[in-house]
Amino acid sequence: PYTTLFRSSLVYTISECHKFDDHGLRYLSCQLQQSKELKHFILRVTWCEAITDKGLEHLEKGFRNLKALETLRFHFSKCLNISDIGYSFLAQSLAGCDSLKDISLSFEELSEFNSLVSRPRKATLTNKALESFAQNLSLLHKIEKLEIILANCEGVSDKGLNSLTKAIEEFRLLKTLTFSLSSCNGISDISMQSLKKHLHQTTGVKTVNV
Numbered sequence: 107p108y109t110t111l112f113r114s115s116l117v118y119t120i121s122e123c124h125k126f127d128d129h130g131l132r133y134l135s136c137q138l139q140q141s142k143e144l145k146h147f148i149l150r151v152t153w154c155e156a157i158t159d160k161g162l163e164h165l166e167k168g169f170r171n172l173k174a175l176e177t178l179r180f181h182f183s184k185c186l187n188i189s190d191i192g193y194s195f196l197a198q199s200l201a202g203c204d205s206l207k208d209i210s211l212s213f214e215e216l217s218e219f220n221s222l223v224s225r226p227r228k229a230t231l232t233n234k235a236l237e238s239f240a241q242n243l244s245l246l247h248k249i250e251k252l253e254i255i256l257a258n259c260e261g262v263s264d265k266g267l268n269s270l271t272k273a274i275e276e277f278r279l280l281k282t283l284t285f286s287l288s289s290c291n292g293i294s295d296i297s298m299q300s301l302k303k304h305l306h307q308t309t310g311v312k313t314v315n316v
Contacts, residue, residue, distance in 0.1 A: 114174075115146040122153045128161035138168030147172075148179040157185055159192030169199040176207045183214040186230065193235035200242040207248050207279075211239065212255035217289065231259050236266030240273040249277045253284040256293075263292035271301050277311075284315040 118134060120126050138144070151157065169175075180196060182188065193213075200206065213231050243249075252274065256262060274283065283305060287293055305311055 114143060116141065116144060117148040117150075119148075119150045120152070120154050120157075121150070124154070124156060126154055127156035128158055128164060131157065131161035132164040135164045135166075135168035138165075138172065139170075142171055143174050144172055145174055146177040147175060148177075148181075150179075150181040150183075151185055152181075152183040153185075155186050158187045159189055159195065162188065162192035162195040166195040166199045170202045172203050174205055175203045176205050178203065178206055178208070179210045179212075181210070181212040183212075184216055186216070189230050190232050190234040190238075193231055194238040197235065197238040197242045200239070201245050204246070205248060206246050208251040209243075209249060210253040210255070212253075213259060214255075214257040215259055217258045230261070231256075232261035233263055233266035233269070236262055237269045240269040243270070244273040244276055247276075248279060250279050251282045252277070252280065253286075255284075255286040256290050257286075257288040259290045260292060262290055264294055264297040267293050267297055267301065271305070274305060280311045282315075283311050286315075 116137070120130070123130075134149075138147075178200070200209070215230060243252075254270065274280065285298070285301070287298070
């Protein structure tokens with residue numbers, strides 16, 4: 107893993123580290139628990155098959171006292187052994203971070219034509235995870251910028267998108283909203299256009315990128 111640590115910022119990048127497992131995230135959680143003045147945190151995880159739901163359960167504990175955190179980036183790509191249970195723990199990480207203003211949530215699953223993995227393709231992120239993120243996002247009241255990126259997430263549909271929409275409606279300080287969807291075939295174009303129109307009407311958001 108690659109780590110960049112400043113007094114108020116922490117960037118943690120884990121890419122194709124096949125030996126980096128749940129114990130590594132437990133260590134990161136301990137770091138976070140000692141970083142109460144942290145304002146900016148970025149976590150990028152790519153192709154780490156040894157990380158499971160248990161690792162994200164450890165990680166969630168590190169966020170419980172990050173009251174100063176303003177910027178949060180979660181980027182997970184092709185993490186084959188994380189399920190809705192783990193992503194729900196990740197969603198719970200948001201709840202205690204009262205000062206959050208800028209959030210990016212990015213999740214990429216295996217594409218249908220990916221030839222690097224011989225195992226059958228399966229959906230690991232579904233509507234259940236999106237509903238958990240929606241529930242915890244609704245507890246935050248200072249959000250000014252929100253980015254949600256989903257790629258090859260066959261397990262999500264209009265139902266999950268609608269749950270996020272309801273949470274976003276409560277963001278009275280929201281200025282910029284970005285939704286980027288690629289090969290998420292369960293989400294319809296009609297639903298996305300409806301989201302864009304609805305949010306323009308019900309929030310003070312100035313920029314909606316869909």
